[in-house]
Amino acid sequence: MDFTSRYVALGDSFTEGVGDDDPTRPNGVRGWADRVAEQLCAADPNFGYANVAIRGRKLRQILAEQVDAAVELNPTLVTIYAGANDILRPKVDIDDLLAEYNDAVGKLTATGATVVMFTGFDARGSKVFGTMRGRTAIYNELVRGIAGDHGALLVDYWRFSEYYDWGMWAHDRMHMSAAGHGNMAKRVLEVLKYDHSIDVPPITPVPELSRAEAIRANAQWFREYAAPWVVRRVTGKSSGDNLQPKYPQFTRL
Known part of the structure; x- marks a missing residue:
């Protein structure tokens, strides 16, 4: 089937959907990107969705493996989030990484597609991941600049205070829960200014x-x-x- 509207999702576990378990789906997960695509497909019989994100991928891997593949699919919409796995490494040159990210986003926007980027989450509530707040803040400022320079839309995860509720996170404390993914889908659709009917799964209370x-x-x-x-x-x-x-x-x- 030839699709007139084409959404390609790029990234790591965040975009693949880890934490939102669904054994009926490829790789056993659903995720916010699938939830966004479900809304877009329901409204448009000519809408197609591809998701090439793979958990654990670092920024350079995402750029090398996924960007050209996305360009070849001639997308009309692209979401990309890369760099979270790099920030967690003992050493990282964020400036060098984000210079490469800038080039990749330029390649994606040159297709004419609407490109959506993400800032990183402010993990101040985590004793482990909260130590990376400084790195994430630098990353976010560079991402904001890239999005502005290339006319990309920005989902500002850093400012989403609802994620301070541990019920928005899976048992591994690293990935969003089903509720977290459902909420993120709403956030993405709001940035796209798209009316939706997403039913966010209830938050499981954390005792x-x-x-x-x-x-x-x-x-x-x-x-x-x-x-x-x-x-x-x-x-x-x-x-x-x-x-x-x-x-x-x-x-x-």
Whole structure:
């Protein structure tokens, strides 16, 4: 089928949909981008959706593997979020990375597509990821400049205070929950000025824990999620190894 409207989603686990589990979908996840595409497809029988995001990808990997693939699909809409996995590394040259990001966004906007970018989240509520606030703030200022220079739209994740509710996050504390992904879909559609009928999944309340319970919960989190994440970083492995894009060609949802 030839689609007259074509949305391509690029990025890492954020865009792939990790945290919004759905065993009926490719790679076992749904995510905000799928939710956005569902709304757009429902309104337009000639709308096609591709999602080439892969969890664990760093910025240069996303640019090398996904940007040219997106350009070849001749998109009319592109979303891209890259760099979060770089910020978490022990050392990173944000200026060099964002110079390459700038070139890639220029290539995407040159297709004539509407391009949507994202700032990084302010993780001040996390004792682990909150240590990266300074890096993320620098990243965000550079992203704002890139978006302004190329006429891209910006989803300002940094300012979304609703994500300070831990119910918006999955058990791994690294990815959004179904509620978080549903809310992000609404945020993206609002930036696109698109009327939608998204029903955001309810937030699962996070109970208050005693000091002893919190210590046990944190220990369990470290064993199940943090330690494997550290091991992958040390060994050069990725959670996205051996995974293929969810929707490498246009489809309808």
